[in-house]
Amino acid sequence: MITATAGLCGRSIGGRRRTPSRLHYPTYATTTAVRRWITMELTKLTQQEFDRFRTFIYGKTGIRMADGKITLLSNRIRRRLRDLKIDSFEDYYLQLTRDRLPGELEQFIDAVTTNETHFFRTGGHFEWFSESFIPEMVSRAAARTHDKSLRVWSAACSSGEELYTLAICIDEAMQTLAGWRIALLGSDISETMIDAARKGVFPDRSLEHASDARTKKYFTRQPDERSWAIRPSLINKCEFRRHNLLDPLVAPKQDCIFIRNVFIYFDRESKKRAVRNLIDALAPGGKLVVGPADGIYDLLGDLEKKSIFLYEKPL
Numbered sequence: 592m593i594t595a596t597a598g599l600c601g602r603s604i605g606g607r608r609r610t611p612s613r614l615h616y617p618t619y620a621t622t623t624a625v626r627r628w629i630t631m632e633l634t635k636l637t638q639q640e641f642d643r644f645r646t647f648i649y650g651k652t653g654i655r656m657a658d659g660k661i662t663l664l665s666n667r668i669r670r671r672l673r674d675l676k677i678d679s680f681e682d683y684y685l686q687l688t689r690d691r692l693p694g695e696l697e698q699f700i701d702a703v704t705t706n707e708t709h710f711f712r713t714g715g716h717f718e719w720f721s722e723s724f725i726p727e728m729v730s731r732a733a734a735r736t737h738d739k740s741l742r743v744w745s746a747a748c749s750s751g752e753e754l755y756t757l758a759i760c761i762d763e764a765m766q767t768l769a770g771w772r773i774a775l776l777g778s779d780i781s782e783t784m785i786d787a788a789r790k791g792v793f794p795d796r797s798l799e800h801a802s803d804a805r806t807k808k809y810f811t812r813q814p815d816e817r818s819w820a821i822r823p824s825l826i827n828k829c830e831f832r833r834h835n836l837l838d839p840l841v842a843p844k845q846d847c848i849f850i851r852n853v854f855i856y857f858d859r860e861s862k863k864r865a866v867r868n869l870i871d872a873l874a875p876g877g878k879l880v881v882g883p884a885d886g887i888y889d890l891l892g893d894l895e896k897k898s899i900f901l902y903e904k905p906l
């Protein structure tokens with residue numbers, strides 16, 4: 592940890608500035624720390640440090656960092672060291688794992704997860720949702736095999752685009768769903784992503800796959816001319832919460848779960864554990880929508896395969 596005293600600005604005496612601040616005349620400690628950071632730019636985690644961090648990450652998230660990720664992990668952790676002004680990976684590891692850095696576990700998880708997402712990602716899944724799933728639910732309600740309620744969960748929703756896309760699809764079907772009780776839940780392990788989802792402001796690139804008509808109807812251009820705010824009425828329909836897929840979901844059973852682009856870095860054991868929790872969270876007849884690269888098809892034996900991306904829990 593840096594030992595230099597910060598914030599010692601020169602005080603004004605009789606209108607004149609006294610000795611300039613110590614910040615302007617770096618102490619031995621600050622220059623040493625700066626030198627160490629510069630050196631660190633060039634250093635990576637040692638294999639031993641990498642192994643300790645990845646074991647810790649695995650235990651917390653289920654994500655298995657492959658051998659080739661040592662540079663990636665070094666770069667991401669180095670940013671945390673810089674923000675915290677800690678000058679060694681070892682020191683950071685000890686403080687993190689001994690709970691000496693309040694709130695840092697969340698920051699660390701943010702730094703090591705990949706949060707890439709956008710509206711209408713893999714558009715076919717949302718066409719299925721609008722054109723098949725909603726009509727099927729309406730038919731089941733008409734046949735009185737299901738009440739007029741709909742629970743949808745975007746598990747690992749990142750900054751919320753997936754759940755808001757589903758909210759848009761539901762809004763577009765509102766005529767057929769009038770009088771229905773609808774609960775939309777988005778969750779992610781990253782607190783920062785959940786905060787962003789609740790704010791509902793998205794950069795241009797997030798909307799690249801949204802049609803102009805939908806952008807116009809559901810979003811407002813922000814003064815920075817680079818981002819869009821989603822309609823508050825949609826924010827109000829969505830609940831976002833932090834949730835780790837390795838833990839069971841505490842919520843009523845879901846009619847549809849989207850779980851996409853999250854298991855890429857999970858090993859088989861973590862996938863199994865998360866998939867068990869997802870299947871438990873599904874209502875009988877509930878649907879599971881999986882991403883193309885998640886590699887969980889062979890773990891979905893309890894569900895009936897409906898298509899390449901769609902699985903159903905038996906009634």
Ligand SMILES: C[S@@+](CC[C@H](N)C(=O)[O-])C[C@H]1O[C@@H](n2cnc3c(N)ncnc32)[C@H](O)[C@@H]1O
Binds near residue numbers: 836
């Ligand atoms: C690439 S994003 C996918 C977002 C969205 N599902 C999509 O397909 O666009 C993956 C998300 O999984 C989250 N994640 C990783 N491990 C998790 C875990 N154990 N529990 C819950 N979320 C996790 C990450 O924080 C990240 O936001």
